[in-house]
Amino acid sequence: MRRIGQYIIFLGALFRNPESFRTYVRLVFDECVYIGWNSILLVTLTSIFIGAVMTLQTAYNIVSPFIPKSVIGLIVRETTISELAPTITAIVFAGKIGSSIAGNLGTMRITEQIDALEVMGINSVSYLVLPKIVASIITYPLLVILAAFLGIFGGYLAAEFTSVVSPADFVQGLKTMFDPYIIAFALIKSVVFAFAISSISAYMGFYTKGGALEVGQASTKAVTMSCIAILMCDFILAKLLLN
Numbered sequence: 001m002r003r004i005g006q007y008i009i010f011l012g013a014l015f016r017n018p019e020s021f022r023t024y025v026r027l028v029f030d031e032c033v034y035i036g037w038n039s040i041l042l043v044t045l046t047s048i049f050i051g052a053v054m055t056l057q058t059a060y061n062i063v064s065p066f067i068p069k070s071v072i073g074l075i076v077r078e079t080t081i082s083e084l085a086p087t088i089t090a091i092v093f094a095g096k097i098g099s100s101i102a103g104n105l106g107t108m109r110i111t112e113q114i115d116a117l118e119v120m121g122i123n124s125v126s127y128l129v130l131p132k133i134v135a136s137i138i139t140y141p142l143l144v145i146l147a148a149f150l151g152i153f154g155g156y157l158a159a160e161f162t163s164v165v166s167p168a169d170f171v172q173g174l175k176t177m178f179d180p181y182i183i184a185f186a187l188i189k190s191v192v193f194a195f196a197i198s199s200i201s202a203y204m205g206f207y208t209k210g211g212a213l214e215v216g217q218a219s220t221k222a223v224t225m226s227c228i229a230i231l232m233c234d235f236i237l238a239k240l241l242l243n
Contacts, residue, residue: 019127
């Protein structure tokens, strides 16, 4: 409970004694480049292979001759957009960006850089953490859109280069019974996941105590707690938004 209370107070400090708007624009832009652009390659590779594997496994499990092959494309589309793209990408995002945020802030804490900012009268939480959270909320939904597209594309590549389903049947399944609400659902999840990952990781790094060993431990805890938060939020959002 002490940790939860400290985390809530930490979030409240984000908006206390803020810096100028121009300062935040520059910081957010820099964080967007670092968080978003540097994650594109990893998200691309992960999404393509997950989409391809999803196609192969779905085809393997459909054994009834009465089920049309086009169902494979439908299942890949629905699963990729609503679940795999936002959730699997979030776990990858937590491992790469979350650990980096915790490590950077932890290093600043043990080298007393954060203490120096506070001595100068700067709200270190707002100055260091708020741009990271805002940048994550901006860039992560874009990464999810990219992951959804590439996941479906990876499924199409699997259909093109294997015999599990023809590309025509796969595309027909993609166009069958499409509900645009799943896109909104995925984007809502992406915003929640981005906030959870960035804020939890920043919290773990910001309150690091000790030395280099504790910075590594803070990074590990940040990834672990972020993954737990992702799964909990995923369940809650599915319960609230899909009923």
